[in-house]
Amino acid sequence: MTARGFLELGMTDAAKTFLSQLISAEKADLSVDKSAESATEKTLQSDTPENASSSPELLYLYAQSLALSNENSKALELLNKALSKNSNSFECLLARAKIYLQLGKSQEAKEDAQKALALNNRSSIASYYLAQALFNLDDLAEARKTINECISLAGNKIFFEALALSAQIALKQGDIARSATDGAASLKLSLNGRGLGPLPDRKVTIPDLVAGQMPSAVLTPHFILYGDIEESRLNYYAEISEAFINFADRNLIKVKGNFPRSVFIFHDKPTSRNFLQQKMGFYSKVQGVYLAGTNAVVTFDGVGIEILFHELMHTVLGEYKQLDFWAEEGVPTIFDQLWGYPKTTGQVSSLLLILGLPEVWIPKHMGGKERVALLLKDIVTKAKHANAEHEYEQRQVALFLIKHGKLKQFLKLVESNNKKGYEYFIEAVFEKKLDDLSILFSQYMKELATNTERLRALPQSQFFANKSEFEKFYNSSSHAASLFGSPFGP
Known part of the structure; x- marks a missing residue:
């Protein structure tokens, strides 16, 4: 096993011992011998540049072993010595940029990362260190450009630290959606072990976004x-x-x-x-x-x-930004009352749900109006984007669609952004203007109002563990389902 192998496996102590023996042997012009415990011990006690090897490669590896043990100051001294011997050492520049970042020296980290990229412009890690330095220096535009290049260079070998930094940059730029997406993807990669690894190490962790x-x-x-x-x-x-x-x-x-x-x-x-x-x-x-x-x-x-x-x-x-505003809340509310169970078809997990179950209408809790006083045209035309104030009224429109078997068709029109020349998708699905539809909607509201006692007798929402439990329940309630509910699912 080589020193580099020990480091790549994260075996820091073994790497330090092995490298100390090499340095001790070189210093004393001796062969590496497992019995040279006293020489090794002495070297470990004085791992300074004055006692170190003249080989930049050994200096680099020894510096990495020290950095992995959180001995950054000593590691930095060794890297400085190595770079004084070979200023074009790509690995040493990367390692020093990393340590500078950990020590809060972002300008120095930026310069080393730029030098490393000049030597190898295909290095995703060098791009990552440069982006981190730019971010720390509040140069957000360049940081965004650089981290995008890093992600592109990494391809399918992307590491979570890069996406975490991308999320941080997006957050500071006010791009909340990208911040959340990249932050979540970063965590997913992290939990799957997709990080930078010990060379360079995993000192940079996932930002605590939310x-x-x-x-x-x-x-x-x-x-x-x-x-x-x-x-x-x-x-x-x-x-x-x-x-x-x-x-x-x-x-x-x-x-x-x-x-x-x-x-x-x-x-x-x-x-x-x-x-x-x-x-x-x-x-x-x-x-x-x-x-x-x-x-x-x-x-x-x-x-x-x-x-x-x-x-x-x-x-x-x-x-779906083109969605009728009433449907933003109206459609999700169909799940507020349901019966169903998980159902797997082939290898695909799904659900079997009975939807379209109306609630008992209690005016004082639902906007103050009686159900029969609800007007379709008002609900549709007065709805506002991202406003749940009238969701009980909007739910009645979704129930109306289910009652007429139109919900799926309505959503397919939204999906294809096809209003068939009408102003609203609900008009398109019925191929009728709101004024004509309002009569049909009012009839449905009256039907529900006259069935208040039956609605009151409907079982509460039930989601069962399996089909047999669901069928036992459903068969006892099938009369209610036939009046009000519709099945959705495989």
Whole structure:
């Protein structure tokens, strides 16, 4: 095993001992001998440039072993000596740039990284060190340009530190969406062991953008879930979240955008709200929320699977900027009352859900109006972007679509951005103007109002572990489902 091999394996002490023996042997013009313990011990006690080897290669490796032991000052002395002998040592310039960054000497790190790039302009690591130095010096434009070059050079061998720095730069530039995306991707690579490794080492860690020191993190193809709950529960939420994305993609609207996305699940409501206030600057009291700016869902364990599905649907619809404003909240609310279970088809996890279940209308909690007084034209035309103030009214429009078997078709028109010449997608799906549709909508509102007692008798939301449990429940409630609900899923 060589000294470089020891270092690449992270065996710092073994590397130091081996290199000390080499230096001792060179100094005394002796062969390396395992019995030369006294000479080795003496060298270890005085590993200064005056006692060091004249070989730049050995100086570099010994400096790395010292740096990995957090002996940066001694390592820097050795690298200075090595570079005095060979100013074009690419490895020594990289190693010194790294140490300068750790010592807060960003200007010196910048100069060394630039020299290293002049020697090898294909080095993603040199680009990374230069970008870090530029970021520290508040040259954000050059830092962004350089980290982009680093990521391009790294290709499929990208290391998490590069994406973490990209996230930091984006955050400082005000690009919250990219910051969240790159930060999540960085964590995913980190948990998979995709870092720089000991040569150079992993001193640069993931920036704490919003996650903090969460006890658990679970990765899926579409999400990184963070939580302070038991890992088995977090794994359950991970599986269900992934199944929901597959469900939405195959049964509602094409899922697109940047992944993975973040989901935070806490053990109780107070902890969730405290996190929202302190980490996200969000002060409304909610059961769950999707924060588009950070591309993150925040909720808590036990709140109900329907809340999670509601917020996850926001992450899907958020990619469709052309969506009718009423539907931004209206469509996710269809998950506020549901029956269903996880269903796997082939290798694809998904869901079977009964949707379109109306709630009992309580005017004082739902905007003050009676259900029969709701006007489709008002709901559609007065809706505002990113405003949940009238979500109960907007939910009635989504229920109206399900009642007429039009929800999937409506979302497909949104997906293709095809309004068929109408002002709103809801007009396009019925091929009728709002004035004509309003009559049909009002009839539906009257139908629900006359069925208040039946609605009151509907079972609450139920999400079962398997098909047999669901069927046992559903068969006992099928009369209600035939009146109000519609199945969605494989």
